[in-house]
Amino acid sequence: MKPIRSVTIDLDGTLLDTVPDLAAAANAMLREMGRPEFSIETIAAFIGRGIPKLVARCLPDLDEAAVDQAQVIFRRHYAIENGRRSALFPGVLEGLQALRAAGLPLAVITNKAAAFTEPLLVATQLAPWFRFAVSGDTLAHKKPHPAQLLHACERMGTLPAENLHIGDSHHDAVAARAAGCPVFIVPYGYNEGEDVQGIDCDAIVASLAEAARRIASADFHDKIA
Numbered sequence: 001m002k003p004i005r006s007v008t009i010d011l012d013g014t015l016l017d018t019v020p021d022l023a024a025a026a027n028a029m030l031r032e033m034g035r036p037e038f039s040i041e042t043i044a045a046f047i048g049r050g051i052p053k054l055v056a057r058c059l060p061d062l063d064e065a066a067v068d069q070a071q072v073i074f075r076r077h078y079a080i081e082n083g084r085r086s087a088l089f090p091g092v093l094e095g096l097q098a099l100r101a102a103g104l105p106l107a108v109i110t111n112k113a114a115a116f117t118e119p120l121l122v123a124t125q126l127a128p129w130f131r132f133a134v135s136g137d138t139l140a141h142k143k144p145h146p147a148q149l150l151h152a153c154e155r156m157g158t159l160p161a162e163n164l165h166i167g168d169s170h171h172d173a174v175a176a177r178a179a180g181c182p183v184f185i186v187p188y189g190y191n192e193g194e195d196v197q198g199i200d201c202d203a204i205v206a207s208l209a210e211a212a213r214r215i216a217s218a219d220f221h222d223k224i225a
Ligand SMILES: O=C(O)COP(=O)(O)O
Pocket: 010, 011, 012, 013, 046, 047, 048, 049, 050, 051, 054, 109, 110, 111, 112, 113, 143
């Protein structure tokens, strides 16, 4: 089995609780369109497949062209809201410190559009922890497609089997499996409103701190060998 030599981490629902900002932008869009707003819980279940899908899920009765127009409104509002209320989940800083102390290069893999990823990483002071981020529109495909993970491994000079991916949704797990990366899932994120228990992954870990502890233990290497 190969030791872990790099780690890729999902953004929304894994590093950051971004729902308050996404919900503020979605509800501002709905208000501007004269439509009723959604609760924060409902909007949390719409997250995971990028902004186009989030906007489409807010407007199920509209056709593609109308959803495209609504996206322009959403993006205008999200540019203002992005990072205002987003907060790190418990254990994130501790986990990042431990992963850095272990000498592992780190990258963010998110389905969020790059125009929002970079300012969010800066606003939340996460940017210095990561070599780079691969966003939902950086490449031709996003998660659950493996392209972002394969691209990240290439940039970090590691093999997919040596890169552990950590995420909150089944898209993270499917992308990691397709890329050939081991994968951990955290249970506190969004996963489109579904329980994480059924996800095919190497472990469900309570936090990033717990993920870092597992990587450091020989036990983990034996299990995924
Ligand atoms: O933008 C989304 O829908 C989800 O983004 P994530 O891949 O960082 O969870």
